[in-house]
Amino acid sequence: MTENRIVKTAPLADGEYWALCRERNVISAAVNGHSLVYxxxxxxxxxxxxxxxxxxxxxxxxxASYAAAQFDVHQA
Incomplete structure (x- = not known):
């Protein structure tokens, strides 16, 4: 039996951050819809x-929850 798990990420608190793409290149970022941020x-x-x-x-x-789950986020 396969178990489906839902992973929830806590939303980020209001504030200023740097978001770094986890993708290694712009093509991978584009495939995931993150090319504008890359x-x-x-x-x-x-x-x-x-x-x-x-x-x-x-x-x-x-x-903000999506951002926390998809990017490496650091306080600005």
């Missing part, structure tokens, strides 16, 4: 949402 981007978390930006321009956004 290799890293500044990330602001507010009210459960993560907003990625470069040079003051928002480039992408997602749920």
């Amino acid at each position: 290799p890293k981007a500044r990330m602001t978390v507010k009210d459960g949402w993560a907003f990625f930006h470069r040079d003051g321009i928002e480039i992408w956004s997602c749920n």
Whole structure:
């Protein structure tokens, strides 16, 4: 019997972070939908949402739990 497990990641607290892609190259990042963030981007978390930006321009956004699960996140 195969056991299905759901892994939940706690959402990030509101604040400023650096998000680093776990993918090793831009092609892998593109396959996973993270090419705009590759290799890293500044990330602001507010009210459960993560907003990625470069040079003051928002480039992408997602749920903060998804960001915590998919990127290496470090306090800015």
